[in-house]
Amino acid sequence: MKIAIIDDEPLAISSLRRMIENIPATAIVGSARSAASAMHLCEARQPDLVLLDIEMPQMDGMTLARELKQAGNPLVIFITAYDRFAIDAFDVEAIDYVLKPVDPDRLRGAIERARSRLSLRPLMQAVESAALRLHSAAPHPPETPEQPVYWANVGGRTIRIPIADIRHVEACRDYAFIHTGRDRHMVRETMARLETAFEGTALQRIHRSHIVNLDRIQAVSRDTGLRLVTLDSGEEIPVGRRFYGRLVDAIDIAASS
Incomplete structure (x- = not known):
């Protein structure tokens, strides 16, 4: 080496x-x-x-x-x-x-x-090259709208998580937990990096430690100054003060689209 x-x-x-x-x-x-x-x-x-x-x-x-x-x-x-x-x-x-x-x-x-x-590295390069050749040679079906996905590095594997399946993401020091309907995946990512990766999707950062799926929000409430969103699972997630206005704007856009 x-x-x-x-x-x-x-x-x-x-x-x-x-x-x-x-x-x-x-x-x-x-x-x-x-x-x-x-x-x-x-x-x-x-x-x-x-x-x-x-x-x-x-x-x-x-x-x-x-x-x-x-x-x-x-x-x-x-x-x-x-x-x-x-x-x-x-x-x-x-x-x-x-x-x-x-x-x-x-x-x-x-x-x-x-x-x-x-x-x-040689193995990964060979796999990528083979996948590219197979993709080029395979007949392509009629194009359909692609559903956005997030590729997460979990336990030495890279797994495919459809964005629509992600309920919310919470930070934990140098890691983050991605919650889906059935599983919880731990990834070594910062919230800033995840926020960038989710840009343009329904996943919206609402707190320094939380990202939620706008399509899973059932209610937004305030209780003695504390702002919360309630998800379709019944979970309540806090909303940071500096993220509240952006959340309201995002919900308005989602509701009118």
Whole structure:
């Protein structure tokens, strides 16, 4: 596995080099101390994995991780002294988030996870290519309106959930629970990211911790200042003050359509 180290601190680079030298089947292809140097390094050496600091001059590590998708799309493990960026790390599909001072065993575990993910890439590419060929060769039935779906990563699988089946979504720290009529699926997603994924559907954010399906709302009420929606299941979900006006507008649009 080819690894690049990107950190603006020379001592941090030296420390990571020493740790990686003790991990079998790894090779350090270079290091960089700035975003520009990192882009040049990744374009030239095409590493499989990048160990990336977050707090750097000129361009932070999160932004750089997005840019690296255009430079060979290496896997990313963040190495940082700050834990407040952990949720953002999942937004850029990082393999892991390792805090400084780096524990060698912790780093080894993260790199092995990256190795496992890397080994699956050819298989996933072959599956996607085969699916594309089958789709091109198959006779296409008359087009019918497609029902929107959400593809959720649940327990190591990606499952298909029709939007119409989702009753509501609730946040739980770094995770979210998607409630359907029969099941509850736990996904590692932020509410902001889910809100973006559901844009243009009947799923509407009504609280910092709740998204509901407008088609499942039976009533909107206020009780001593507390705003609530009642779903067709009988569940009552709180409505945040800053989301209330948007909810009323959405219901008006739905009622008139």
